[in-house]
Amino acid sequence: MTKKELMQCYYLNREIMHDTEELVNLKIKKRGDGAFLFHDEEEIKRQEKVIVEKIRRCTALKKRIDKFLDSVDDSLTRQIFYYRYVKCMSWKKVSYMTGGYNSEDGVRKIAERYLKAHGDEGGQC
Template sequence: MDLKKLEQYKDKTREIKMLESRILEIQQEAEEYVSDTVRGSTSAFPYTEHTIRITGIDMKKRERVNNVKEKLIIRKTALYHELEEIENFIESVEDSKVRQIIELRYIKGMQWNRVALKVYGYPNGDTARKKIKRFFKEA
């Protein structure tokens, strides 16, 4: 695991939410009905002509939408696997302070000063930042 993957955690969770809303939008789009009118007549004499309205689902559009939806689901699944990999890495870290710093900074997105205040009890973000830099240099 490297620092760049950790820094991407928040962005990936945001992207998952965006993909989920896009999938919902696309599902609604696939279920839209189309309608048209045709001219017909009665089956018996005097064969009076009248308009008939027909409705249905545009199957070509539905197929295109489903293809896009499948691609979005594949992307979302890949992102979930990447998040799971990051979570497994965090669980494997033995140093409690490092785990806390990673959780607060990269998972919750706190500023360095707030992270230092929570972990060390004083608001000097350099301490927490340097601890993480050293951890990843050694790894």
């Protein structure tokens, strides 16, 4: 698993959250002013299809990430990857969630070192 693949999961999750928020706003608009037009209904359907497709892609990617996580022997490293790339947490939040005295730079470097040691020379996380 490469950093690029891990980041795809991170960004897809964020896109899904953003798209869902837009969909909710469209539906609120529909209920709010009563002047809901046909093209607005079409936009809701289009937005729903976009979200479903992104969820499908994200689910497939998460299965691959789960397989990758199962291969990580160290519990702390596994948690770092999970919180960052599956749960979309900031490095600061990852450091908090993993406990101990881990700094945000510390957990990021653990992830970087692991990826580098296992064949991903892609630079920083």
